[in-house]
Amino acid sequence: MTNRLKVLRAMRGWSQQDLADRLKVSxxxxxxxxxxxxxxxxPLAFRIAETFxxxxxxxxxxxxDAPQS
Amino acid sequence: MSSAWxxxxxxxxxxxxxxxxxxxxxxxxALATWLIPDNxxxxxxxVGISLxxxxxxxxxxxxxxxxxxxxxxxxxxxxEIRKFLVATGLTLSICSVWGVLELFVPVPxxxxxxxxxxxxxxxxxxxxxxxLTVGDAGSCAL
Numbered sequence: 001m002t003n004r005l006k007v008l009r010a011m012r013g014w015s016q017q018d019l020a021d022r023l024k025v026s027x028x029x030x031x032x033x034x035x036x037x038x039x040x041x042x043p044l045a046f047r048i049a050e051t052f053x054x055x056x057x058x059x060x061x062x063x064x065d066a067p068q069s
Numbered sequence: 070m071s072s073a074w075x076x077x078x079x080x081x082x083x084x085x086x087x088x089x090x091x092x093x094x095x096x097x098x099a100l101a102t103w104l105i106p107d108n109x110x111x112x113x114x115x116v117g118i119s120l121x122x123x124x125x126x127x128x129x130x131x132x133x134x135x136x137x138x139x140x141x142x143x144x145x146x147x148x149e150i151r152k153f154l155v156a157t158g159l160t161l162s163i164c165s166v167w168g169v170l171e172l173f174v175p176v177p178x179x180x181x182x183x184x185x186x187x188x189x190x191x192x193x194x195x196x197x198x199x200x201l202t203v204g205d206a207g208s209c210a211l
Contacts, residue, residue, distance in 0.1 A: 026077060028205060029144035037203050038144050 002061045005034045008052050022051050079139040080208055086132035094125035126185060148199050148207030155198050156191030160184060 009019050016034070020027045023044070032038035033048075040048065049056045101118050109115050137153075140146040164187075167179050196206040 025142045026145055029142055032144050032203070032205060035204075037205070038147070041143055044143060 001039045001063060002036060003033065004059055004061070005030070005048070008054070008059065009034075012052075019051070023047055077140065077142060077145065079136055079141065082139060083132055083136040086135070087129060090125045090128035090132065093128070094122050097121040097125060129185075145207065148203070148205060151199055151203075152192050152195030152207060155195035156188045159191040159194055160188040163187065 005019075009016070014022075016030045017027045020030045023030070024047075025044070029038070029040075033040055045056050045060060049059055052059060097118075101122060104118055105115050133153075137146060137149060140149065164179065164184060167176070170176050171178055200206040
């Protein structure tokens with residue numbers, strides 16, 4: 001699942017550690033979510049959305065498979 | 070060692086449980102070696118002393134279980150669980166295959182006390198698996 005975490009974080013001038021502290025998770029977790037290696041659980045996704053003041057759908061973009069020809 | 074190891078209180082609690090248990094294990098092993106002569110007959114005393122190191126091993130296992138329960142970071146918990154799964158799969162596979170081999174071929178018997186150390190080595194394999202698949206080995210606390 002792609003997400004706009006890195007962009008949103010940069011817009012606010014936060015480091016990965018800053019965001020990790022706000023979410024009460026590790027910097028590794030933030031990095032893993034940003035790079036798409038890990039999809040957060042629903043509670044964590046809600047916390048992320050609340051931290052940025054945005055809807056979950058505005059941050060996390062569901063990957064859509066290309067139509068088969 | 071990852072920064073999560075330093076920052077997460079669950080890892081620090083784990084080490085506060087693991088290190089004393091390790092010291093106790095080594096103490097009891099030394100005690101058993103000193104007090105129980107080779108070829109000692111089975112007695113309440115020899116069995117009782119022999120079981121003492123096992124108590125420390127039970128504390129290790131309990132500490133690992135508590136780590137999984139207390140680790141509130143879901144990503145780090147996922148990494149540790151993946152390590153546990155790899156270690157368990159490898160240990161079960163090796164012990165099962167070797168056990169069947171022992172039934173039919175005169176190979177040396179696998180000592181039962183080696184199972185837990187084997188599982189612990191499997192955690193290193195789990196870390197490697199995490200590194201190769203997720204790009205993150207996780208904590209080296211375990």
